[in-house]
Structure formats: C-alpha cells, structure tokens
Amino acid sequence: MLSQQQNELLTKVGPGTPMGNLLRRYWIPVAATSELKDKPTKKVRVLGEDLVLYRDRSGNLGLIDERCPHRKVSMVYGIPEKDGLRCQYHGWCFNKQGQCLEQPNEPATSTFKDRIKIKAYPVQEMGGLIFGYLGPEPAPLLPRFDGFVVENAVRMIGNAVIPCNWLQIMENSMDPIHTEWLHGHYNAYILERDGKSLEDAFQRKHNKIEFDAFEYGIVKRRLLEGQTEESDDWRIGHPVVFPYMLAVGSGGLGAYQFQIRVPIDDENTWHVWYMAYAPGEEVEIPEHLKEIPLYEVPYKDENGDYLLDYIDGQDIMCWITQGTIADRTDERLGTTDKGIIAYRQMLKEQIAKVEHGEDPIGTIRDPEKNQFIELPLERHKHHFSAGFKSVFSRFQTRFSPTIAEVVELFAKVGVK
Ligand code: FES
Ligand SMILES: [Fe+2]
Secondary structure, three states, X not given: OOOHHHHHHHHOOOOOOHHHXXXXXXXXXXXXXXXXXXXXXXXXXXXXXXXXXXXXXXXXXXXXXXXXXXXXXXXXXXXXXXXXXXXXXXXXXXXXXXXXXXXXXXXXXXXXXXXXXXXXXXXXXXXXXXXXXXXXXXXXXXXXXXXXXOOOOEEEEEEEEEOOOHHHHHXXXXXXXXXXXHHHHHHHHHHHHXXXXXXXXXXXXXXXXXXXXXXXXXXXXXEEOOOOOOOHHHHOOEEEEOOOEEEEEEHHHOEEEEEEEXXXXXXXXXXXXXXXXXXXXXXXXXXXXXOOOEEEOOOEOOOOOEOOOOHHHHHHHHHHHOOOOOOHHHOOOOHHHHHHHHHHHXXXXXXXXXXXXXXXOOOOOOHHHHOOEOOOOOOOOHHHOOOHHHHHHHOHHHHOOOHHHHHHHHHHOOOO
C-alpha cells in the first residue's frame, strides 16, 4: 500500500516531476521509422509534452515543439525543407535545434528570427524505431540491446495506445504469478466457454520466484511445478530493462521480443511490441521481409468488449481495469508481490540518484560497452514449449502481417 503522495511520485511523468526527470534520462521510442515513410511529420505526445517529429528533405530527423511560436498552430501540418520544418501558416522555418532560420515576411535586415528558438530534442534511429532524448545534455548513448541490432533478422513492431498509466503495465512484468492465473486458468476458462481446451504450459504452479538486480534492471526467474533447478526458467530467467522495457523470447533460438511502455502522459501509454527473429546465418532473409512493418494490436471487438482469447489481450484487460492510474493507496500486496515491491524500490532509488546529480542505472557513456548488449534470456522457456507456431498464434504476434513467413524461415533450420 502506498500513500497518495508516493503513488503520485511513481506515476506522474510530466516536466519537472521527479519521475518525469528520471524517465527523461533515457532514450525513449517516439515512432516507428515506417511511420514517416508516406508522411514526413508525426505528432508525438511523450511524457506529457506535445511535439512534432519530422524528416526533412535531406533525410535528417527533428523532434521539436508541436506549436509554432508565432501564432501557435500545430506544425504537424508543416512543410519539410532541405534543413528543418517550415510552418504552414506564415512560413517560419525551424531547424532541428529549434532555431528559427527564416521569417519570409519580416524585413530582410530583421534579427527577430535569431531570438526565436523553440524546444528541440535529439533523435536517433535504431532497428526501425526512432528514439528521442528529452533530458539534460550530455545525452547518454542509445543502448544497443541485442534485439534492436542483431544481424540477419526479420523485424516487426506491434503497437497499441493503452488508456492507463505506464506503471501498472510495468508492474505486470514484475508479477510472474499472474501468468499462471490470467494466461493459464483464466485462459482455460475463456476457451472452455467456446468449447475448446488449453494445453497446460501456462497453468503450472509457481513453486518459487526470484528477482535479481543486474546492470540494466531486474532479472526475474521462476521455478514451475515439475521443473528442476537446472531449467532455463530458473537458472537464467529474463529481465525488466529499467525503466520501461520487458525483454522476453528464446534468446539462444534467435527470437527477441521487447515490450516497451512509453508514457504518453500520466493516463496513456504507447505500448510497443518489438520483435526480431534471427534464424541464423544460413537462412537468407527475403528482401520484402527486411522492411519493418508497424501493425496495430487490437484489444477490443466491435462491441467494445475486450479480446480475451490471446495472451496480450488478457494483460491489457487487466492493465486498463485497474483504473486509469491504479489506486495503490488501497491495494493489499501479498508475498508473491515482492517483484513489484523491488521495482518500486528501484524507481525510488533511481529518482534519488538523479536528484543527487548522478546517472541512473543503465546509463551508458562508453561506446566500447555499447557494441551489442546481450540481455539474459532463457533459451528454453517453458511457456514457449508448444513451439513457435503455436506460441505466435497465442500472442499479439497473431496480428503481425509477416509472422507466418517467420515461422517458415525457422522451420528451415529445424525450429518449429
Ligand atoms: S503560425 Fe507559424 S509562421 Fe505563423
Ligand atoms: Fe501477462
């Protein structure tokens, strides 16, 4: 149970808030590269700030204040130029540093434009995502986590806007027990209503759960009934990468999945499922699969009812029904919630570090350390034991336009 004040400390992300200051110390995805392909501007709301992301005619990206300082229109409708973005209303032009370069209707001798500078943030592209950095300079390096940079991979990006605070989504990732219930017993009940049955991969009881802090966050491990302590689930586990990402997959088999929770503001989260499938050197990836698609993950049907017949849909239902910002002043945590407690503790410690002028956990400033960051990931994950094909149909990957082809690629190297 938290006090109202503690709950606000952990959930409010706007400019000047302690959590907002912490989150601003990390590079944050703001768009998929493919989103700027047909239209070179995108409205971005992140950490409660309204921005416009654009690609200019030289191919450079910019992330600047959404509103033109002249008459405050939205520059989401602006014109990309050779250098920067031009406001559509009266033609003021801004570069990616936010500096006004031109005011075409002011006198040629005017220095007015030199005194006009708007908010602007650095942006970088990696693996089909565009990341922005909203914090103080000097910006740390953009971490090259394995799935983003692994070579010879098919990538795809699912996404959904979830109308709730980011923290309850992250806390779900620190709660292994819910898989047994929500994705196991509840899933079986949903299927039973449709006259179907469920294989038992998710229903196994958790005999032990453990959480270990590591360089980039917290690794969670589980020992399920019937497993030995030699199992990958217990020996290796998989991490929550601080502060906003869960990594799952079957590392050794070349399947990476990141679930990234981008706080749009206090009440909405851009949920990104980032997948990279690397079937190995011997498999040639067809040209058309090198494009990285962005697809929608639907979670309600046409009647407004939750889609509950897939794993991520079940999670989403729980995240949203906890309330827009979960009321932690009235919760009753049990012994199996120790992961949630550990994660909140880490958040508080890192807020304090930033307040003391230190870099928070996972900050990378040494390029040597940032070549290829391999995250701990089970090779044989019990929950995926039914095989790729079956697993993909039970997760949000069922909505991916290219997943069937990935299954075929993996079949070529004997992974089914
Ligand atoms: S409102 Fe943008 S140039 Fe006038
Ligand atoms: Fe879940």
